[in-house]
């Protein structure tokens with residue numbers, strides 16, 4: 001799966017920025033200086049009222065974003081009981097009857113919100129599809145829980161929620177998690193601003209009603225080595241926070257600069273934070289949007305709950321001043337438009353078949 005060998009070279013294949021890419025596996029004297037583990041960052045200082053503490057945290061965060069693109073956020077302050085309860089409810093949701101889940105099948109909405117069935121996603125065309133089922137929700141002014149003004153551009157519902165009484169627990173459970181993750185993300189974004197030598201509130205104005213998603217995912221244990229839970233990819237947003245359920249064998253893997261997959265062990269109640277394509281873009285590539293995948297080969301059911309964060313849909317952004325090279329022109333782009341462009345790339349590249357003539361597009365954040 002997703003590895004090819006020529007006479008003397010091995011390549012790892014992935015989707016980067018929505019388009020296929022590959023990386024040569026470098027060993028021995030060819031190996032570069034790269035990471036072999038994810039840094040662990042103690043986030044307690046995010047709540048400090050001393051700017052020096054927050055700046056010190058930002059320094060560590062900035063180094064991780066530059067050198068790895070991934071880090072563990074420990075002591076993040078989000079209620080651990082809430083995380084446990086959400087996992088329990090996510091597990092319960094995926095255990096519901098297929099008809100109950102299929103009522104909100106993601107193909108019924110423009111933004112592919114709702115339920116994604118097994119093997120419908122396919123990030124690695126050499127596989128039969130992603131061995132996972134998922135549920136995606138996100139910013140939607142028509143959901144009263146979000147307490148947002150409805151404007152003409154936001155007046156159409158985006159999310160879908162199951163109506164069967166057996167699923168009534170799910171919506172409030174996901175919203176409790178969504179609210180907590182959104183609050184934490186806003187604080188984290190302020191640390192990112194400091195890490196980029198910007199005023200702490202630099203991104204506040206463009207993140208008043210951010211584009212966000214919670215995706216709840218269930219990965220059954222995979223029996224075949226040629227399967228994959230989610231094919232190798234980079235994320236398509238500003239940054240992602242992942243909570244993963246406990247499995248003895250690590251399932252999430254991150255690709256280092258030598259084309260070696262680095263396992264991301266489960267750490268109780270921590271978030272795995274990763275920088276995604278948009279932040280790579282605005283930092284002129286200084287921050288890494290690192291390729292990752294999931295292979296659930298340890299024989300246990302696995303659940304994860306990524307939270308994806310991007311600025312307001314109507315915000316316009318560009319490469320930050322300090323990352324610009326003299327004489328180069330830098331385009332400003334609309335966050336929503338850029339997002340849509342990525343969805344469109346995915347519509348043509350994440351199809352059921354390598355020839356791009358497949359039956360089904362796979363939306364991807």
Ligand SMILES: O=C(O)CCC(=O)C(=O)O
Pocket residue numbers: 215217230235242244252292293294303304305306365
């Ligand atoms: O399940 C995980 O740990 C990661 C999922 C992921 O990479 C994604 O949904 O983009």
Ligand SMILES: [Fe+2]
Pocket residue numbers: 233234235292
């Ligand atoms: Fe991802």
